[in-house]
Amino acid sequence: MSELAQSGAPVRSARLRLSAELWRRPWLKVAGLLALPVVAFAVVYLGSLVALFISSFWEVDSFTGKVVHTWTLSNFSTLIHEPVYRQIAFRTVWIAAAVTLADAVLAFPLAYFMARLAPPRLRALLFVLVLLPLWTSYLVRIYAWRTILAKDGALNWALNGIGLPDANLAYTNTAMWIVFSYVWLPFMVLPVYAALERIPDSYLEASQDLGGRSWRTFRSVIFPLALPGIVAGSIFTFSLTLGDFITPALVGGANSQFIGNVVHNYVGISNNVPLAAAFALVPVIVMAVYLFVAKRLGAFEAL
Amino acid sequence: METRATRIGFGIATALVILFLWIPILIILAYAFNGSVLQTWPVQNLTLHWFHEAWNDQEVRSALWLSVKIALITTAFALVLGTAASFAISRFQFFGRESVSFLLLLPIALPGIITGMALSSFYTFAGIGFSIWTIIIGHTTFCVVVVYNNVLARLRRSSPSIIEASMDLGADGWQTFRFVVWPVLSTALVAGGLLAFALSFDEVIVTTFTAGAQTTLPIWILDTIQRGQQLPVVNAVVFVVVVLTVIPVIVSQRLTQDSGLLRRR
Numbered sequence: 001m002s003e004l005a006q007s008g009a010p011v012r013s014a015r016l017r018l019s020a021e022l023w024r025r026p027w028l029k030v031a032g033l034l035a036l037p038v039v040a041f042a043v044v045y046l047g048s049l050v051a052l053f054i055s056s057f058w059e060v061d062s063f064t065g066k067v068v069h070t071w072t073l074s075n076f077s078t079l080i081h082e083p084v085y086r087q088i089a090f091r092t093v094w095i096a097a098a099v100t101l102a103d104a105v106l107a108f109p110l111a112y113f114m115a116r117l118a119p120p121r122l123r124a125l126l127f128v129l130v131l132l133p134l135w136t137s138y139l140v141r142i143y144a145w146r147t148i149l150a151k152d153g154a155l156n157w158a159l160n161g162i163g164l165p166d167a168n169l170a171y172t173n174t175a176m177w178i179v180f181s182y183v184w185l186p187f188m189v190l191p192v193y194a195a196l197e198r199i200p201d202s203y204l205e206a207s208q209d210l211g212g213r214s215w216r217t218f219r220s221v222i223f224p225l226a227l228p229g230i231v232a233g234s235i236f237t238f239s240l241t242l243g244d245f246i247t248p249a250l251v252g253g254a255n256s257q258f259i260g261n262v263v264h265n266y267v268g269i270s271n272n273v274p275l276a277a278a279f280a281l282v283p284v285i286v287m288a289v290y291l292f293v294a295k296r297l298g299a300f301e302a303l
Numbered sequence: 304m305e306t307r308a309t310r311i312g313f314g315i316a317t318a319l320v321i322l323f324l325w326i327p328i329l330i331i332l333a334y335a336f337n338g339s340v341l342q343t344w345p346v347q348n349l350t351l352h353w354f355h356e357a358w359n360d361q362e363v364r365s366a367l368w369l370s371v372k373i374a375l376i377t378t379a380f381a382l383v384l385g386t387a388a389s390f391a392i393s394r395f396q397f398f399g400r401e402s403v404s405f406l407l408l409l410p411i412a413l414p415g416i417i418t419g420m421a422l423s424s425f426y427t428f429a430g431i432g433f434s435i436w437t438i439i440i441g442h443t444t445f446c447v448v449v450v451y452n453n454v455l456a457r458l459r460r461s462s463p464s465i466i467e468a469s470m471d472l473g474a475d476g477w478q479t480f481r482f483v484v485w486p487v488l489s490t491a492l493v494a495g496g497l498l499a500f501a502l503s504f505d506e507v508i509v510t511t512f513t514a515g516a517q518t519t520l521p522i523w524i525l526d527t528i529q530r531g532q533q534l535p536v537v538n539a540v541v542f543v544v545v546v547l548t549v550i551p552v553i554v555s556q557r558l559t560q561d562s563g564l565l566r567r568r
Contacts, residue, residue, distance in 0.1 A: 048421035109316035243414020
């Protein structure tokens with residue numbers, strides 16, 4: 001340890017004293033460690049959320065186009081009374097629910113196979129195969145589907161190859177449903193896997209000993225125990241779909257606007273931040289309710 | 304336990320879902336070598352021409368450079384903040400401990416559009432003009448948590464008593480860090496840093512709200528796709544983006560598998 005020899009004796013004793021001091025007063029260390037992250041986070045992030053919340057009660061002056069800092073509920077009444085916004089909010093939530101369902105159905109067999117049937121090496125390989133798409137740029141994956149679903153894309157090529165007619169899926173709500181389900185699928189697989197892996201083999205044996213056939217075992221033992229995992233995964237699939245605007249923009253059609261698209265347009269193009277902020281509160285409220293229910297169902301232990 | 308039929312059924316379903324996950328990625332990677340300017344399948348007349356084209360495109364270059372800069376600085380911030388937070392959370396009990404970890408998770412629990420909107424209204428609120436730093440702050444909010452999770456997992460597996468032992472043997476804080484803490488944590492830090500880099504490098508949603516008129520690589524890709532021009536160049540760029548994000552992820556996966564000094568001994 002050359003460092004020991006190099007540092008001069010007085011400096012060294014001072015450093016030791018400082019270290020000891022810190023050791024004796026853990027709260028000093030906590031303060032030192034946490035001050036930076038907490039201040040950075042609290043100021044920027046929470047401050048931002050508060051700013052967002054406050055600006056939803058402001059208004060844009062229709063003459064000057066500037067934001068007027070007077071308290072008003074007009075944004076909320078616009079959102080409630082204009083049928084367009086209701087329709088868009090409804091579409092967003094409905095598709096988010098359909099995506100969650102599709103992901104649960106697709107993820108379950110994969111997660112079950114990984115957790116309970118695959119030998120260790122295959123399991124490790126499957127893990128990589130599920131994780132890599134998750135980390136591959138999500139913009140790229142949406143773009144991939146845009147080319148696949150296009151008229152001259154791979155899907156129609158494959159369908160024509162086996163003698164089927166074109167599937168006119170490009171720029172439809174069905175396309176959005178497929179793409180969302182695709183993009184968020186790994187988020188569902190991982191928590192379901194974690195939940196299934198924790199089921200002891202003896203539970204399944206017990207079910208069989210008591211005369212439960214496969215289906216009965218699935219319904220009465222496996223499914224209830226996997227449910228917290230499914231709910232945990234659904235938090236991601238649901239929340240991520242609610243807040244998205246890239247997928248509707250790239251694979252959706254004329255009637256595919258999401259809350260995110262409206263918010264994005266109001267912030268970027270028409271500069272109506274207050275109305276955008278008010279609309280952005282819809283996914284936040286939906287998620288808050290959802291998280292509350294999920295917590296009741298014990299989903300957080302499965303995360 | 305499971306019947307043979309169940310096993311085979313689950314096996315087939317697994318294979319199909321894995322194919323579903325991978326075929327679109329493989330298809331879009333193949334398009335990078337498409338000799339035709341039309342986006343038709345199958346790909347024809349394989350060529351490397353578009354990589355050349357992309358490399359010489361001034362817009363692509365400056366977007367790439369901006370994205371790399373942002374990702375690097377974001378990673379540095381995320382490493383400092385994430386490590387400090389994970390130490391505080393794992394080693395000490397204090398008032399508000401739960402809310403700190405909840406606060407760190409919030410940026411990935413809330414939809415990106417909320418984070419983006421919130422930050423953009425914060426900038427307007429505080430009168431901060433858009434710059435590279437507004438993007439970096441946006442990315443840091445959700446990158447901290449990746450480093451935090453990685454370091455926290457490592458700290459939970461290592462014993463805090465090694466630090467006490469080091470102090471008992473007369474080492475000061477710096478020496479304890481250099482010779483005891485660092486060897487335990489280094490791979491977790493590298494892994495977390497790589498993930499943060501990958502996350503920042505291809506982020507679009509928060510970026511669209513915090514970038515103003517600046518163009519990062521993902522924003523360039525999004526704009527160009529929507530305009531429908533230069534798609535072959537986009538394909539080549541997309542290929543590079545996928546490779547640039549997948550490599551750090553694979554490396555970090557490796558690093559966290561064999562977990563540092565303590566496990567090996």
